[in-house]
Amino acid sequence: MIDSLKLVIDTIIAREVLDSRGNPTVEAEVLLGTGISGRAIVPSGASTGAHEAHELRDGGTKYFGRGVTKAVANIETRIAPALCGLSALDQMNIDSAMAKIDNTDDKSSLGANAILAVSLATARAAANSVGLPLYRYLGGPMANLLPVPLMNVINGGAHASNNLDFQEFMIVPHGAQTFREALQMGAEVFHTLKDILTSRTLSTSVGDEGGFAPNLNSNDEVAKILIESIEKAGYTPGTQIALALDVASTEFYKDNHYCVGKEKYSSFDMITQLENLVKNYPIVSIEDGLAEDDWEGWKLLTNRLGKEIQLVGDDLFVTNSKRLLKGIREGVANSILIKVNQIGSLTETLDAIELANRASYSSVISHRSGETEDTIIADLAVASRAGQIKTGSLSRSERIAKYNQLLRIEDELGNQARYAGTTGLFNFRV
Numbered sequence: 001m002i003d004s005l006k007l008v009i010d011t012i013i014a015r016e017v018l019d020s021r022g023n024p025t026v027e028a029e030v031l032l033g034t035g036i037s038g039r040a041i042v043p044s045g046a047s048t049g050a051h052e053a054h055e056l057r058d059g060g061t062k063y064f065g066r067g068v069t070k071a072v073a074n075i076e077t078r079i080a081p082a083l084c085g086l087s088a089l090d091q092m093n094i095d096s097a098m099a100k101i102d103n104t105d106d107k108s109s110l111g112a113n114a115i116l117a118v119s120l121a122t123a124r125a126a127a128n129s130v131g132l133p134l135y136r137y138l139g140g141p142m143a144n145l146l147p148v149p150l151m152n153v154i155n156g157g158a159h160a161s162n163n164l165d166f167q168e169f170m171i172v173p174h175g176a177q178t179f180r181e182a183l184q185m186g187a188e189v190f191h192t193l194k195d196i197l198t199s200r201t202l203s204t205s206v207g208d209e210g211g212f213a214p215n216l217n218s219n220d221e222v223a224k225i226l227i228e229s230i231e232k233a234g235y236t237p238g239t240q241i242a243l244a245l246d247v248a249s250t251e252f253y254k255d256n257h258y259c260v261g262k263e264k265y266s267s268f269d270m271i272t273q274l275e276n277l278v279k280n281y282p283i284v285s286i287e288d289g290l291a292e293d294d295w296e297g298w299k300l301l302t303n304r305l306g307k308e309i310q311l312v313g314d315d316l317f318v319t320n321s322k323r324l325l326k327g328i329r330e331g332v333a334n335s336i337l338i339k340v341n342q343i344g345s346l347t348e349t350l351d352a353i354e355l356a357n358r359a360s361y362s363s364v365i366s367h368r369s370g371e372t373e374d375t376i377i378a379d380l381a382v383a384s385r386a387g388q389i390k391t392g393s394l395s396r397s398e399r400i401a402k403y404n405q406l407l408r409i410e411d412e413l414g415n416q417a418r419y420a421g422t423t424g425l426f427n428f429r430v
């Protein structure tokens, strides 16, 4: 039997490290009495939602390049003294102890970045102590479902300096038998896309999430070039590889209008635009098609497209069970994007996934545009059986680290592994 007394937290260390954009972020290390430890680094967003938990940056409001020394100091002076002596197995106690010290709705006193770093490092320390891989520790014996990757191969919006207003154009290799095969399919399309862009003297420089950031004139042009890449790589668009979008429309929502290029669309016009895209291309999922507080628009969007495709709330729900519950009650969206740092603790993240499950909303486990070498979301995707992960493209190591971790997990699971694509996840569109 595990003697939980031995799993007490002895020391917590925190430090400022850099994320993939070269901005400071928080790393925490939780050391147990046994000498076993766990470490975690928190990611950081660019197109952040207004309702996200507060990322504490030095000098007040968030600004890239500002340090996180206050968040680091909060871990060492306010969190560590309260957690030392608690068992790392009691994740709920750990997370609620930090919530109590913080005592705000948005974690602005300690900083969501401070709380999350310790929360995740604690889970790692506990998993290491009981000798289980993290996905198994978090998910138990049913943690065997490898997610379908939503791979962001063309970047726009706040993640790139090109002229595309929509933020992410993704390929979804759901028609594979294994995760390894899906990853290979995605990589082949990515390289084919690069060749096509080069042949048309379009830029192959990449955005924050590793997708290409060419200047293309319209969303139709992007969709067409993606279809061409899929076909040229030898796959069938739709049945084998579908498309997905993150519109990130909050970013261009000004004075009750969606400002796309020279156009100013109402919610109704935006929905019509999205419907046309869905009609013309094998799109299976649209994230943040409307802005974070456009609840009425979202209801209409869900009525119009919710039976046909996945409608994912990112800025809309911010991994927050309260906002998700409002969405469920009002018939808004049918899926939630899960980002650990939007809510700021592991237990609240798991709560949001559970609530989504109960309401038959799907969950997409997601990275941030500012990422690190930390691969915890790969384990979380398998542990939660979410069946989908959004973790960028195939040209930057902080994104590939997650894909490589999923390859390891699939190998480790051997014949117990299942690829979520084989469960018919997206077959409704083909």
Ligand SMILES: O=C(O)[C@@H](CO)OP(=O)(O)O
Residues within 6 Å of the ligand: 044, 045, 046, 047, 048, 049, 167, 168, 209, 246, 248, 314, 337, 366, 367, 368, 369, 370
């Ligand atoms: O909008 C998003 O879904 C994310 C991740 O792709 O971007 P950011 O981390 O900048 O919010």
Ligand SMILES: [Mg+2]
Residues within 6 Å of the ligand: 246, 248, 287, 288, 314, 315, 337
């Ligand atoms: Mg998003």
